[in-house]
Amino acid sequence: MTLLTDDQKMLQETAASFLAEEGSIAKQLRHWRGINCRDGFGHDLWKQFAELGLTGISIPESHGGLGLGATEAALVLEEIGRNLTPSPFLTTAVVGARTIAGTAHADRWFPGILSGEAVLALAVDEGPRHAPELTALAARRKGNGFVLNGAKQFVVQGASADMIVTAARTSGSPGETDGITLFAVATDVAGVGIDNVALVDSSKAARVTFDNVELDADAVIGEVDAGWGPLSAALKAGRAGAAAELVGVASGASALTLDYLRQRKQFGKAIGEFQALQHRAAHLYAEIEVARAAALKAAQLLDGGGEKAELFVSVAKAKAADVAGLAVREGVQMHGGIGMTDEHDIGLFMKREAVLGELFGDVFYHRERVAGLSGY
Amino acid sequence: MTDIDNFRADTRAWLEANCPAEMRQPIRSEADVCWGGRNWKFQSEAQRQWLEAMAGRGWTVPDWPKDYGGGGLSPAEARVLKEEMQRIGARSPLTSFGISMLGPAMLQFGSEEQKKHYLPQIARGEIRWCQGYSEPGAGSDLAGLQTKAEDKGDHWLVNGQKVWTSYADKADWIFCLVRTSSESKQGGISFLLFDMETPGVSTKPILLISGSSPFCETFFDDVKVPKDQIVGEVNKGWDVAKYLLGHEREMISGMGLGSGGSLGAATKPKDPLLRAAIAAFDVDALAFAAMSERFAAMWKAGEAHPASPSMMKYAGTELNKRRNELAMAAGGSEALEWDGERGGKVPRDWLRSKGNSIEGGTSEIQLNIVAKHILRLPGA
Numbered sequence: 001m002t003l004l005t006d007d008q009k010m011l012q013e014t015a016a017s018f019l020a021e022e023g024s025i026a027k028q029l030r031h032w033r034g035i036n037c038r039d040g041f042g043h044d045l046w047k048q049f050a051e052l053g054l055t056g057i058s059i060p061e062s063h064g065g066l067g068l069g070a071t072e073a074a075l076v077l078e079e080i081g082r083n084l085t086p087s088p089f090l091t092t093a094v095v096g097a098r099t100i101a102g103t104a105h106a107d108r109w110f111p112g113i114l115s116g117e118a119v120l121a122l123a124v125d126e127g128p129r130h131a132p133e134l135t136a137l138a139a140r141r142k143g144n145g146f147v148l149n150g151a152k153q154f155v156v157q158g159a160s161a162d163m164i165v166t167a168a169r170t171s172g173s174p175g176e177t178d179g180i181t182l183f184a185v186a187t188d189v190a191g192v193g194i195d196n197v198a199l200v201d202s203s204k205a206a207r208v209t210f211d212n213v214e215l216d217a218d219a220v221i222g223e224v225d226a227g228w229g230p231l232s233a234a235l236k237a238g239r240a241g242a243a244a245e246l247v248g249v250a251s252g253a254s255a256l257t258l259d260y261l262r263q264r265k266q267f268g269k270a271i272g273e274f275q276a277l278q279h280r281a282a283h284l285y286a287e288i289e290v291a292r293a294a295a296l297k298a299a300q301l302l303d304g305g306g307e308k309a310e311l312f313v314s315v316a317k318a319k320a321a322d323v324a325g326l327a328v329r330e331g332v333q334m335h336g337g338i339g340m341t342d343e344h345d346i347g348l349f350m351k352r353e354a355v356l357g358e359l360f361g362d363v364f365y366h367r368e369r370v371a372g373l374s375g376y
Numbered sequence: 377m378t379d380i381d382n383f384r385a386d387t388r389a390w391l392e393a394n395c396p397a398e399m400r401q402p403i404r405s406e407a408d409v410c411w412g413g414r415n416w417k418f419q420s421e422a423q424r425q426w427l428e429a430m431a432g433r434g435w436t437v438p439d440w441p442k443d444y445g446g447g448g449l450s451p452a453e454a455r456v457l458k459e460e461m462q463r464i465g466a467r468s469p470l471t472s473f474g475i476s477m478l479g480p481a482m483l484q485f486g487s488e489e490q491k492k493h494y495l496p497q498i499a500r501g502e503i504r505w506c507q508g509y510s511e512p513g514a515g516s517d518l519a520g521l522q523t524k525a526e527d528k529g530d531h532w533l534v535n536g537q538k539v540w541t542s543y544a545d546k547a548d549w550i551f552c553l554v555r556t557s558s559e560s561k562q563g564g565i566s567f568l569l570f571d572m573e574t575p576g577v578s579t580k581p582i583l584l585i586s587g588s589s590p591f592c593e594t595f596f597d598d599v600k601v602p603k604d605q606i607v608g609e610v611n612k613g614w615d616v617a618k619y620l621l622g623h624e625r626e627m628i629s630g631m632g633l634g635s636g637g638s639l640g641a642a643t644k645p646k647d648p649l650l651r652a653a654i655a656a657f658d659v660d661a662l663a664f665a666a667m668s669e670r671f672a673a674m675w676k677a678g679e680a681h682p683a684s685p686s687m688m689k690y691a692g693t694e695l696n697k698r699r700n701e702l703a704m705a706a707g708g709s710e711a712l713e714w715d716g717e718r719g720g721k722v723p724r725d726w727l728r729s730k731g732n733s734i735e736g737g738t739s740e741i742q743l744n745i746v747a748k749h750i751l752r753l754p755g756a
Contacts, residue, residue, distance in 0.1 A: 001669040003677055262754055273755030275744075281753065282746035286691045289684075290660075290667045297666035312662065319663040364652075370662070371655040376640040 001297050004075075011072055014052065015079040022048055023085030025345050032086060033202035039160040040204040041086035043116075049087060050116030058097045058237075063110045065097075069303035070237060074244035074295055081248020082255075084345075084352050086203060088119045091157050094241045096120025099165050099234040103221055105184045109163060121161035122234060123152035123185075123208055130361040132167065132231060135180050137210060139168035145217050146170070148183070148191075148210040156359065158206025159196035161187055165234065166210075171225050182227040182234075183219045190214070201351035236310065239317045239360045240302055243295040246320035246356050250288045250327035253349035257281070257331040264336075277334060284323075284330055291316075291323040311373045318366035321357035328353045383453050387460045394429040396422035400465045409471050412501025414548045430469035431500045437475055440483065444491050445499030451676055473542070474498035474505040478551050481620040485567075485608040494569070506572070507624075508538040508552030508594060509617070516741050518553075519562045519614060523596060525554035532556075532568065532606075534576075534599040540735065544579040544592035547572055551620075557611050567613035570601040586727035587714070622682070624736045625689035626675070638662075639699055643706035654702050657695075664695055683749035690742035693732035700726040 004012065022028075022045060032040055049055050057073055059065025066072075073094045080089060097113055097120070100106050112118025124132050137150030148168055158164060164185045172179025185192065191213035194206045222230040258281060261272030271277060298316035301309035328350040332339040339346045357363065399422055403409060410416075410423050418424040430436050433447060438454045440446020449457065479498050482491060497503045514521040523536025534554060544550070549571055557564030572579075576599035581589035608616045638658050645651040671688055674680040704711045704726050711722040733739040747753045 001666060001673060003670075003673050003679065258751060258753070270754040272753040278747035278751075278753050279740065279743040281751055282687075282690075282743040285746055285751060286687045289687060290663050290691060293667035293670040294663035296670065312666070315659050315662040315666075318659045322659075367652070367655040367659055370659050371640055371651065374638040374641045374658060376638070376644050376651070376654075 001293070001300060004071075008072060008075060011068075012075040012079070015054070015076045016082075018048070018052060019079040019083045019085050023080065023083045023087070025084050025348060029084045029086055029202065029348060036198070038196060038204070039157070040198070040202055041088065041157075041160075045085075046087055046119075047116040049089065049093070050114065054089065055093050055116050056097070056110075056114045057093050058101065059106075059110050059114060060101060063106060064114055065110070070094075070240050070299040071296070071303050073237075073241055074299040077241050077244040078248035078251070078292075078295075081245035081250075081352075081356075082252035084249070084252065084348055088157050088160065090238065090241045090245065091122060091161075092118070092120045095122050095234050095238045096163075096165060098237045099182070099230060100184065100221060104218060105163075105221060109184075112162065118162045119157060119160045121155050121158045121164045121206075122238065123155045123158065123164050123166040124231070124235070125154045126150070126152055128153075130358070130365055132235065133177050133180075133228075134174045135167045135169050136174045137166070137168045139170045139181055139183065139215075141170075142214065146183070146215045146219070148185070148213040148215065150210050152208045152210075153205075154358075155206045155208050157204060158187075158208050159194050159204055163187065164192075164208065165221065166208075167227060167231050177228040179225050180227040180231060181224050182221040182230050183215055184221055185210075185213065185215065185219065199355050201348070201355045203352075203355060232310075235360055236302060236313050239313050239366075240295070240298045242356050242359050243291075243298060243313075243316035243320040246317075246324040246353065247288065247292045247295050249349055249353050249356065250291060250320070250324040253324070253327040253331040253346060253353075254281075254284055254288060256346055256349070257327075257334050260335055271334075280330055280334075284327055287323045287326060291320045294319045311370065314361075314366040314369040314373065317361060318363050318370065321353075321363045321366075324353045325357060325363075380452055380456060384456045384460065387457055388463075390433075391460055391464060391466060394426075395461075395464060395466045396425055398422040399426040399467050399469075401467075402465065403467060408467070410467075410469060410501070411504055411543075411546070412470050412472055413504025413546070414502070415546070416501070416504070426467070427469045427501055434499060436470045436501065437479065437499045440479065440495065440499065444483070445496030470501045472498065472501060472504065473507055474503060477507060477620050477624055478505050480623045481551075481567075481616050482607060484619055485616045489604075490607065503548045504543070504546060506541050506544045506547035506550050506594075508541055508544075508550045510540045511537060512539050516738055518617070518737075519565065521553055521555060521565065523552070523554050525556050525566060525568055525601070527556070528600075531603060532601040534568070534570070534596045534601055536596050538594040538596075539582075540591045541579070541594040542591055544572070544594045545581055550577075550594070551607070553613055553617055556613075560611070562614040563611055565613040565617065566610050567607045567616040568601060569605045569607065570599065574599050574601070576600070584728065585730070586724045587720075588724065588728070621737065622685045625685040625742070639702060639706075643703065645706050650702075650705055654706065657698055657702055661695060661699065664691060667691070681750055683745050686737070686742040686745040687750070689736060690733075690739050690746070694739060696732050697729050700729040 028042060053066050056065030057068050061067035092113055109118055126136055139146045139148050166183045166185045167180055168183055169179055170181040191211045193209035196204055196206050199205055262270055264271045294316040298312040301312050331346045332350055335346050338344050407419055410427055434442060434445055435447045438447035438449040438457050442448035511521050525532040525534045552568050553565055554568050555564055556566040576597040578595045579592040582591045583589050640654045640658050645654050703722055707722050714720040
């Protein structure tokens with residue numbers, strides 16, 4: 001593993017100060033949950049992402065983007081996680097943009113992503129637990145195109161999206177990786193039904209129904225029946241990104257908790273003086289450092305095309321979710337009664353961790369993958 | 377070709393010519409490890425040749441200065457040497473506490489005369505060292521040590537007892553913490569070197585629960601030590617001790633990688649709940665391997681927190697204990713066999729691993745250090 005380059009450190013600093021200032025919990029998350037808006041994030045902030053070039057972080061320089069990799073995306077996502085900043089960065093700038101890069105869809109969607117106007121989503125899950133190979137949503141050939149019938153759930157920011165990258169089955173049976181095809185489904189097409197659902201953390205995910213949705217052949221991303229490749233690539237980017245965001249959530253929760261340990265007095269002294277809490281805080285610190293290293297390693301392997309990228313992406317997602325879970329549980333417990341109030345921010349970290357932990361496969365899903373990839 | 381490419385090509389060719397085939401075999405047991413020292417009996421001619429060839433180039437300690445017996449390599453060159461050795465599976469030519477513990481401390485705190493005298497001997501593997509730190513009454517509270525060194529004008533007179541002295545019965549010399557003043561706890565400690573053959577020194581091995589005896593009790597009864605064998609200043613040995621412990625913890629933390637590789641792949645667990653526990657372990661072990669890599673790079677670049685070896689030591693040793701617990705479970709009743717054909721390696725390793733989070737500072741002490749120096753919690 002290599003240390004961050006000077007350019008990467010600069011990007012990290014830019015993202016850190018931008019998100020701490022503009023993306024803070026008070027300015028963004030609490031504001032948008034307070035008015036229960038459709039998107040769960042602010043378009044003005046997303047425009048600011050665009051002004052900094054960040055919406056185009058994964059878009060090639062030849063298309064006007066920054067042309068950066070998973071490592072740079074991870075640095076931004078860690079800051080997003082630390083501030084619980086709601087934004088379409090992961091869905092649109094990382095997963096969506098990477099999935100259509102190098103395809104005919106890039107010309108249509110890249111300009112909108114770059115300007116901060118277009119939002120993309122990814123529709124994979126059809127049941128409550130992540131299982132992409134179980135894709136059943138039917139795409140039948142009709143004339144020169146396809147007709148889609150079925151339903152997707154946990155489509156993050158699906159109601160805000162202009163286009164949903166949708167995994168459908170063109171052949172084979174659920175459980176098989178062959179026969180899956182990826183489609184670029186514009187959300188204004190007839191037959192697409194969107195039920196916008198607020199999640200526990202006030203972010204929005206849609207249940208999407210496809211009722212005889214007719215698509216042209218050019219809606220296909222990649223090759224017919226061979227969508228597993230681009231879908232896996234999209235999921236790898238999403239998982240590595242979610243892992244980095246979880247590291248940020250863990251760091252943010254831990255920082256809040258450490259402050260509280262220093263300030264809160266009981267029995268005439270700061271509760272951080274009690275060894276029972278010191279050891280737990282120190283253990284958490286070690287765990288967060290390990291999770292950060294795993295997330296960074298996964299991103300670097302993705303960028304370098306290393307053969308262990310897939311393994312380490314699952315290691316990173318499992319470890320980061322595990323550790324962020326520890327951080328928020330310890331955070332709420334160490335805050336005591338105030339940690340149970342809606343007024344205090346620590347509970348918001350717990351809610352965000354729950355959603356990110358589930359996204360693109362939870363701890364158990366990725367442990368299973370690590371076992372499978374390791375040959376047992 | 378760049379300089380570093382040239383260096384790699386030269387190194388590869390030299391290793392090819394000088395590393396005996398036998399020294400490219402994996403380490404099978406403790407007997408394959410070369411510790412060196414006055415009484416060392418080489419396990420084979422190849423082991424001797426390999427040590428002499430490497431020591432001749434200063435490559436037992438590649439990044440030490442040439443004046444002190446090192447290879448004088450830059451960090452990039454040292455990394456290339458390590459990679460090229462790994463490429464052919466070359467064993468370490470010399471394992472020694474002189475290299476991993478005393479040497480770095482002496483480079484930092486020793487006088488020029490001491491460096492010129494001791495370091496080349498360490499590099500050539502001529503002196504085997506042991507570490508005299510813990511005492512029966514001073515374990516976690518190490519600075520409470522009572523072994524006394526009295527100033528007798530032309531020599532120090534040492535009396536007291538050490539415990540958990542690794543390989544004291546096989547060592548030639550000891551680096552030892554002694555009390556030279558009772559006026560201050562940490563400020564009354566000095567760092568003293570002496571020959572284990574000095575009259576008054578005796579050792580007694582301690583049989584561990586694992587069945588082996590890597591540690592000894594060490595007794596000092598009116599041991600006379602020349603005055604110039606103190607490293608650093610009198611009563612400032614605690615600084616040397618802490619610096620050395622940082623290196624020791626860095627070394628011990630590497631054990632988190634255990635024998636390396638996936639535990640699940642090695643044990644192929646069939647029981648679904650055991651398999652789940654092992655998969656959870658493998659995730660943690662791979663994540664820790666990423667941390668070890670990152671920590672090493674940060675440590676070399678000076679970007680790591682000075683107290684971070686404590687974090688690594690804590691995480692690595694706790695992980696290694698877990699690995700051994702799971703290996704026992706996966707082995708079932710066969711893992712209980714103490715002798716016989718399988719040699720009882722699994723249960724012996726399991727029992728030995730329990731000491732990992734005690735030696736070199738307990739896990740609880742490491743957590744105290746993290747809480748105080750990294751998290752800066754009040755009153756820590």
